[in-house]
Amino acid sequence: MSTQTHTTEYDTATKQDTRLRDAYVAKMKAKRAEVKATLDALKARYDGAKADARIEAARELKDAERTFSELNDWIMKVGSASGDAWHEFKDGCEESWHAFDAAVRRAAKKFHA
Numbered sequence: 600m601s602t603q604t605h606t607t608e609y610d611t612a613t614k615q616d617t618r619l620r621d622a623y624v625a626k627m628k629a630k631r632a633e634v635k636a637t638l639d640a641l642k643a644r645y646d647g648a649k650a651d652a653r654i655e656a657a658r659e660l661k662d663a664e665r666t667f668s669e670l671n672d673w674i675m676k677v678g679s680a681s682g683d684a685w686h687e688f689k690d691g692c693e694e695s696w697h698a699f700d701a702a703v704r705r706a707a708k709k710f711h712a
Contacts, residue, residue, distance in 0.1 A: 654708035663702035670695040 603619035677685045 652709060656706060659702065659706035660708050663706045666695065666699040666702045670699045
């Protein structure tokens with residue numbers, strides 16, 4: 600085998616190896632792009648879920664604020680009742696307290712979810 604033939608075979612093998620490498624790199628870049636697109640879609644879903652959770656938490660906070668206001672009204676009724684009349688307002692105040700406590704707990708869960 601002559602040096603010329605050996606060099607040509609070597610060049611051909613090198614060119615073929617370069618083409619295989621380039622094809623492999625292109626394949627890996629395509630796979631990377633595909634997986635990156637999936638990752639971006641997952642991040643978008645996560646961000647959307649996070650936003651939904653914030654919206655739900657805001658609703659729960661608003662409900663907690665509403666029940667707080669109701670509890671204040673009941674406390675004022677009990678406090679301004681004369682004589683034994685405060686007993687008439689006690690049950691409403693207790694119910695309002697439980698509603699307020701439950702609303703705050705629901706809101707807290709939304710922040711920890």
